[in-house]
Amino acid sequence: MKKSIYSLVLLLSLGFFTSVQAQKNVRLQGNVNGLGTVMVYLKKTDNANSKPLIVDSTRAVDGKFTFSRTIPEIDFYNVVAAGLPGQVQFIWDGDLTLEGTRDAFREAEVKGSPLTDRWLKFQNEVDRPYREVLMDLYNDRQRSTGDTAIANRVAREEKRLKAEQNQKVAEQIKANPDSQLSLYLLNWYWNQFPKAEARAMYDKLSSSFKSHTLAKRLQNQLK
Known part of the structure; x- marks a missing residue:
């Protein structure tokens, strides 16, 4: 009986550990030449209802910006810069870098994501x-x-x-x-x-x- 209870507790603990491990600490570092000090927005689409969400925002400093988050699951995200057309889309599966220029922002390259x-x-x-x-x-x-x-x-x-x-x-x-x-x-x-x-x-x-x-x-x- 004690062995069965121990096994049950162990399984529950492992299940909890797995769900916690599903979360992931990630960082995106951006460096966009000529971007200046505009606001930069991190967005994604809500998978439940397909509605766009603003997840986070920050102000670039000399074209550089960083987003650090604990994400519940690996998924698509995109970065938008105020006043610029287009977006940079990527799958956030680790620590990434985003590099580009203001004039070709939508063509910025995301590195580090298989x-x-x-x-x-x-x-x-x-x-x-x-x-x-x-x-x-x-x-x-x-x-x-x-x-x-x-x-x-x-x-x-x-x-x-x-x-x-x-x-x-x-x-x-x-x-x-x-x-x-x-x-x-x-x-x-x-x-x-x-x-x-x-x-x-x-x-x-x-x-x-x-x-x-x-x-x-x-x-x-x-x-």
């Missing part, structure tokens, strides 16, 4: 090329209103390209079930697949991601 590097690789190799071609096709269709032959050709090409892109996304997810990037990809593309196929991909993701707030929302969508 997940962000993988996400940008996907963007450059799979997302952006298809998005650009599909946009060109959309423009062709808009310019040729009333021309059935062109409209049919564009529709066939769009269908082919979307199917090709979806196949590459599915391959990426299935080949990397232990990468959190696969969770994000499935969240973005799940409605491009039959729900049963999307659910099967979700079920094969690492169990370590299933407690993530994004995974919980995705699970509800896939019911």
Whole structure:
């Protein structure tokens, strides 16, 4: 009996320890040439309702700024500078640096994040090329209103390209079930697949991601 009680206490303690370890102390150090002393905002999207949140803010000093936080889970964040267009988006999975210039702020480089590097690789190799071609096709269709032959050709090409892109996304997810990037990809593309196929991909993701707030929302969508 004593042994059973001890085992139960040990399991509960381990569960508490794991939940505490899910939190992560992280830092982002920014150095943006020419930024001056403007306000800089740290933002993210609430995974429960997709609403943007201002998480923190600070004033840059000679273009330098720092955000230090204890985050409940690894997730996407973005940095916005007052008066400048665009944002710098990244996955906060450790201590990172952000380097760039005021004139090209949105193109600032985030270093130190393996997940962000993988996400940008996907963007450059799979997302952006298809998005650009599909946009060109959309423009062709808009310019040729009333021309059935062109409209049919564009529709066939769009269908082919979307199917090709979806196949590459599915391959990426299935080949990397232990990468959190696969969770994000499935969240973005799940409605491009039959729900049963999307659910099967979700079920094969690492169990370590299933407690993530994004995974919980995705699970509800896939019911």
